[in-house]
Amino acid sequence: MVLENQDNRNLWEKIGDFFSANSIWMKWYCTGCGAIELPPTMTSRFDMERLGMGPMATPRQADVLLITGYLSSKTLRRVIYSYEQMQDPKYIVAFGSCTINGGIYYDSYATINQLDKYIPVDLYIAGCMPRPEGIMNAFADLITMIKKGQANGWRHYQENYEWYKQNQLDSLKEVIIHDEFHE
C-alpha cells in the first residue's frame, strides 16, 4: 500500500492525531505464535504503558488491532468482524512473517498468505516471532506515523471497500459467520 506523503490535514485533525498518537488502546487478536510476546511487552520488563498504550477488552474500545501471526481462513472472518466493529480512526499492526507472505505456512491449505489483501495493514513487524524490543520499536514507529498523519489504512479501507470485499469473498466464499454467537 502506498503511503501518501503530502499532509493535507486541517488543524483540528492534527490535534486529534496528537491525542491518538499518545494514547493507543489495543486489542490483540491472539492468532499464531505472537500473542505470547505481548505479556512481556506490557509488564514490568518492557512496560508499553510508557508510550501511553494499554490493553482494552473489546474492539469497540480499541484503536489498534494487533494480528499476532498466521491467520486461518476461519479466523480471518472473525478478524474482519472485529476490525469493522472498531471506531475510526483505527490502525492495524501485523506481526511476523506469516502475515507478510505466509511465512512457514506459505503452502498451507488453511491459512491466508498476504494479510493486507483483506484488511489494510498500517505496519508490519518482521521476524518469526518479533521480540518485545522489536514490538516496542514498531509501536514507536506507529506513534510517529500517526503524528505525521501517515497511518491512513482505515481511510484506504473505506475508499477501496469493494476491492477488499472482493478479495475477502474470493478467499472465504462468504464473510458471514455461522456459529452460535453470530446468528
Add this chain to the structure above:
Amino acid sequence: MTVMNFVYGFIVLLAAFIFQTALTGVNRKVTARIQKRYGPRWYQQFLDIFKALRKGSITHGWVFDFGVIMALGGIMATVIFIPVAGFEAFPNMDNVFVISYLLAVGMLGMAMSAAGSGNPWASIGVSRALTNMVAYDVPLMIVIFTLIFAFDTASVSEIAAMQQGMGVLGWNAVRMPLGGIVAFIALFGMLGKKPFDSFIAPAEIASGPMVEYGGKHLGFMFILHELMTFIEVSLILSLFFGGGSSILVYAIKYAILYTLVNIISQVMPRFKIDQAVKFFYRVPLVFAIIQGLVVIFLGWGVSVWF
C-alpha cells in the same frame, strides 16, 4: 439562588474534573511503580479522554444514547452540591439525602444505557454493579444515619465542620472507629476498586457495562467515572475524615485518601460478586450495627472523647 451560584457550580465542576483526572493519572504511575514499571505520563488520563472524544462513535439505539446523557447530567448535578472545604456553590443544599438521590440518577442512567446496548456482557456487568451497590450501601447507610442521629444534621459541610479544630482526634473515623472502618471499606466498593471490581472485570466479562462503548460514548463514560470518583471520595472525606479547613488541606487529604485506596487495591485479588455481598453483610454490616448501638445507647464519640 443567583447567577453567581451557577458560576460557582461550574467552577467546582471544572476543578473537580481537572483535579481528579490528574490524580488518576498520578495514581496510574503509582500503580506502575508498585508493579515495578516506569508507568505512563502523569497527564495520560487527559490524553486518553480527549483521544476517546476525538474518535467516531456509533449508537445502539435511543436508550443507549439517552442513558449516557442522563448519567452524565445526573453526576454533574451531584458534583455541584458537594461542599469542598466548607465552600458550597449552593449553600444549605448539601444534604446527604440530596446527594445520594442525585447520585442514583447517574447510576441508573448508566445502567439503562449499558442495558440498552443489548450486549449480554453489559447486562451481567450492570447486574453485578447494582448488586455491589446494594452490598456496600446498607452498612454505609447505617453508619451515615448514625452520624446524622449523633449530630442532629444531615448537612455534609456541617458534619465536616464539627470535626475540625481537634486535629486527628476530631475525625469521625477516630471518634467512631468501627464506623470509620466501614466507611473506608465501603469506599473500595463505591469506587469499584479491587477486591470489589467484579463488575468491570476486563478479562472475564469484557469490561462489563462498558463493553459496547467506543469513541465519544466511551469518552463521556470516562469523564463520568472521574466525576463519580470525586463525589464518592469527597463524601467519605467530609463525613469521616474531617473534610478540610482550607482548599489546600482538602486537596492534600483527598489525594492521600485516594492514593491509599489505590495502593491497597493494587495488591488485592478480586472477589466474586456473591463473595463480595457475603463479605459486606458479614463484617462491615456487623461493625456498622455495633457502632450504631454504641452511639445511640452509650453516646461515645459524639460530643467529647469519653
